[in-house]
Amino acid sequence: MFNGMEGDQRYAKQIKASEEQVSVALQQLQDLSGEGSKALHNQLQQQWQAYQEELKALITALETEGFTDLQPIADLAKRNQQLLVLSGELYGKIQQESSTSVPPLTERSRELGLLMQSISVNYASRNASVGGTFIGGSGGEDEKPIDELANDFQKRLSELKASPRNTAEIKASLQSVQTKWNYIEKSLKNYNENSVPFLISKYSEQIISGLEKTSELYAAGKL
Template sequence: MTSQMLAISLRTLFVSALLLVSTLTQAATAPADSLLTLHQMRLDSQKSLSSFYMYNNMEGDQRYAQMINESLSNASQALATLQDLSGDSSKALSGQLVGLWNDYQNNLKNLVGTLKTQGYTDLQPVADLAEQNQKIMALSEELYNKIQQETGYSVPPLIQQSRKQSLLMQAIAVDYSSRSASVGATFMGGGDSRSMEELVNEFATTLKALSQAPENTAQTTKTLNNVGTKWHYIEKSLKNYNENSVPFLVSKYSDSIIDELEQLSSQYAAAST
């Protein structure tokens, strides 16, 4: 074989290797991207309900109307990108999720319209909305697990833990804001059936575990410290929610904590590549 032919053969082999690596990389990142999109959709679903309660609490404050619209738009866009899943079961679950989401979205918009026009809503439609949101969260979690099962891809533990912490913080915000937005002195219910004490204790325990993870870098430690500072600022209010309700404060800080936790997930993802 001449040196020129050898060079061509080596070049061909090199290009083939690059194509193989690219294909394998795409196969690995595709489910990761879908799972991240689904996670963000779940956060937006919870956020839309929390913002609706705050819209009620703050007597039609348009900031919360805008937050509702943004959450609905973001979640709808996320669902639209999840229609090309590879697994048959994942596709079926995704289709069911779209149907549930469309019903929930329409009902939420109708309730916002009712609040705008008459200044109050009846209890039952709001209770139904909260129940729909719970079904969306349950089905989306099933889809999240099914994507991993069908693709063979597993979300790295620290990333998964930080995502669960984001969802937990949003569930706490939903629960807290719903207590302040009671209709006829009746608790409307949030996105999690557990007590506030259980939710708060779980968040504190998981935050401590994340902070003690040996894989933490200077960057992730700084982010976790930021989360801890903000969490400690509202933790007492959350534990004593029946004594002095501060929904605006909890809503504001929970949004900031979730932003920090999503940043933490990204930092863990960058460190694992």
Template sequence: MTSRLPAILLAALLTLPAFGSTQEAPADNLLKLHQMRLAAQRSLGDFYMYNGMEGDQRYARMIDESLQTADARLKELGAMPGDTTKALHAQLAREWQTYISELTGLVAGLKQNGYTDLQPVADLTERNRRLMELSNELYARIQQEGATQVPPLTQRSRDQSLLMQAIAVDYASRSASIGGSFIGTAGGKALDELAGEFSQQLTSLEQAPQNTPEIRQRLDGISTKWRYIESSLKNYNEKSVPFLINKYSDRIIDGLEDVSARYAAAQS
């Protein structure tokens, strides 16, 4: 594991009082919080890939990058618009410190021992689930207390990115099968069900009348990549291809985030 992970933890602890110290528009806070959610969720998938690929250092670097991105976006959040959002923000920051510490410890243990026990991984998965719940609640409350609303198509494309990330994490978890056990991460839904949801929602985005030629072109590229991995997700018990799913999910999410930004620019 790279030496920067402990440094991230130390830096996060040292700078905790600075959270919310700058002024940002609610829309900027919402974008940064969304990006934090994606990176935090991805860090768990990176860990599963690191474990499943027997300590492949490329995934150690990816864990590092995901943690750095999530940590940076959380620190960049500006002042919260009300008392509830302030309390949720502080709670999310504390939960994040604990998550970094737990993930860093698991990676160090895996590097040293070559394996990890099931219970600490289950605890990490639960911590990540709690992070997502808190960040989602904060995301909703910022809109309420900040008297702002994410435009519908921007929100739908962001939700699509989060769904793709959840699918990728769940697939990586199944492939890792730590201790011979599968630790589910997608709220109890089967992967084929999640894949069906993604496909349906992507079709809905493609049919949006507000789509510009540029957005249609990018959605078409996303659809092409999705069709390439869709059958593997719907038939996940037949053949495990975690590297393929990981690679293409990243590209699909990048494409969706580009589309989301274009929607936001068009609707602002």
């Protein structure tokens, strides 16, 4: 988005705030006891540092040259996907080594938020590529067609909404997510025809935030 808005300072501030949030979260995980968790945490920190360096170089190029090459954008998106994968692995390893488990509906809502992030990154990457052709990719979610990911998202969201354990507050939260999803679903499925990156970015952020709220509600009810 920062690239597409020609360095809009609102997005620059959002980038800075997000960087600080990630750094704080990683710092809070410094005292992990399990060896597997420690190893994954170290990998995640290394990937995050590399991501920050690539992001800084990209922003500097945009500020000094007024434009950026496409390949660095694709490389950054690839790094983003790697961070998501490593984060998921660390999340699972912490549960395994601490002999704890997250309640199923809480887990599913968190996974749905990660899927929305993956869809958003995919869309931005393809939008930045020449002729809508994605540059880069390393297998996994980042190479699945966006329409396939969108179908998966709607399927999982519908399954969550259908749970008989949902409280009135959770139902309202999920319906809010559904309403926002409805605004972008068609554009995602027709990603090669209509490019609306700012719309996707805006509603993706709201959907992710809504799913985080839903996860908190599930967790509070131990669901």
